[in-house]
Amino acid sequence: MTTPTLPFDRPDPLTPPPEYARLRASAPVAPVLTPDGRRAWLVTSYETVAAVLSDRRFGLAPPGTDMSGNDTLFQDGEAHARLRRLVSKAFSPRSIAALRPHVERLAGDYVSTLADHGPPADLVTDLAAPLSIRVIGELLGVPTGDRARLRGLADAASATDFLFADEEDLATAAQAWNELGAYAGELVAAKRETPSDAELIAMTTTIVSAGYLSASNAISTGAIRLLAEGRLPALATSTTEQTDTAVQEVLRLQAGRTGEPFPRYAQDDLQLGGVPIAAGDLVLVRLEAAHRDPEHFADPDRFWPERRAGTPLVFGHGMHYCLGAPLAHIEITAALRALARRLPGLRLQGPVEDIEWTTNAVDIGPKAVHTTW
Template identity: 35%
Template structure:
């Protein structure tokens, strides 16, 4: 079979492809573009949850690609983040980060996130046409994470541009160039925070130590800053856009939230399940032969675990292609599972909830300004998100 990831139709609506793969096998080896050989694609819920927690699978991409000519020049700070490491390195890094990035931080941020969301729509008026991605879903989380890290306001447009090049373009030259621009910038910012610390998270990470006096090295700080900055807004932008589109396409479900905004917090899990912003999780591979869900995966094989597919598995969720805001969906895998579960999940959840609350309360007549089949989706295997979401307020 051909690689499913080369078909443009996959990016417009990937769920029929996921269903086809899952019907053949919840763990299926498929060809890949790029010369890295067949990959095991995990589309079943139970198999995905197990794979996320399987210590036999490695996230050490540097080890996987060692000695393989790629023609790429990605900055090391993006190739060697905490997300691309295994224990004990991952354990150490996550422990140090968790000390400064706590749920209490998110609790303190909620009023500020709400105020920022209100400011973004302050000049919008009923009947106006806006791009909800450009005008709201993108600036809300990027502003929050930049403020959290201590990125100066004047530099945030550059951050957004580099992040877009990393995730949206699919152009390897632009991706590599953006990786160097972003990492170089954050290296300079780390140096500035070390010299003149403030109350922001990046300064806390510069200063953090564990009980044994361990601390983050310079390269680790830059890699972590890159990871938090990029992961801290790209997927949340997608999640907000996906959630709004899902509600606009299901007016009876939208009416549930409009009639009772207190339901919004509980609806976030089902919205994340229904159209997961992380469609295929970041790279895993099998250093040794391993068996996943009854399928033998040879040594050296990439393993693509798909939360997007797993969250539509009928073996776990009844009638999974139906949006049901009264469904119990807290077991979804949109944030992953195991030791690599998204560290920023509480922040992302809060941002989606607050974004929906502001939009639905301020603009009860919100509706699509374009037919669904004319909406443009990002050409990204990792992120499932809209390039633009034109709406009428």
């Protein structure tokens, strides 16, 4: 039997590849080939995806890898835990909750400007990207005049599919990340009298790239789904609890499209879903597939804004759960609700099938969302 090669065909941009459902039903842990020809295990059921994300026997690097010099959150064990503690105070539930009114005002301001300029509008350029880069920039103390520069650097660093890229693309990606890191170094140095260190630079770079890109893509894709379903106006009059529930459902259906967890490597020989996995094997989880698992979500393909049963893995699970999850949820909710309140007649300017998407393997989003009203 031929081993299937990723990525699978996706006939509908807002729906997972049909192959995910077939594998989830017949082989939730299945052998595949990556785009660059490596052998890997593809994990598609909710139970097995959650198991991989929460089991410390699956790491971000192959066993025995020398992680010295890695100053980012993309590592395991105590080194990862210590780095999370460096920024945990800034991302505590209380700290993030205190930002909600400010983020809501910012979202309202961007939507008001968009509306005042009149149709048409691009929700990526006019709302999602500037809101997310401003929020993360303010959190990090980025000067107002540097926001455009920061966004350009973050976009360049995220533009390449660095997981499965060829040598030329990897070199381009490395240069872009180095430039973003250099700016992070300037920012850190400006905030302290002593020279900046590698950990703070790496943490700043990670927070910018993840916090900006993920939120921007989630806002844009969430708007597409709500507009395609005719559900956006309902957010204008819904309660905070109803809105949070609806946004959670939006994120359930788009998670994976706008962000899959980083690949994992088995650290030991083990069993996953009854399948033997060898130490060093590459394991790829698919949230898109897990969130459509009928064993965990009733009528999983249905967009049901009132859904309360089931726990989506939108922001990960276990020790690598996204630090910025509460902030991202506030941004997404504020942006979508501001659109609903100010522009209830908003609609897509063309079919969903015509929307162009980025090619990053980790966090994919629309290049533009053209709308009118």
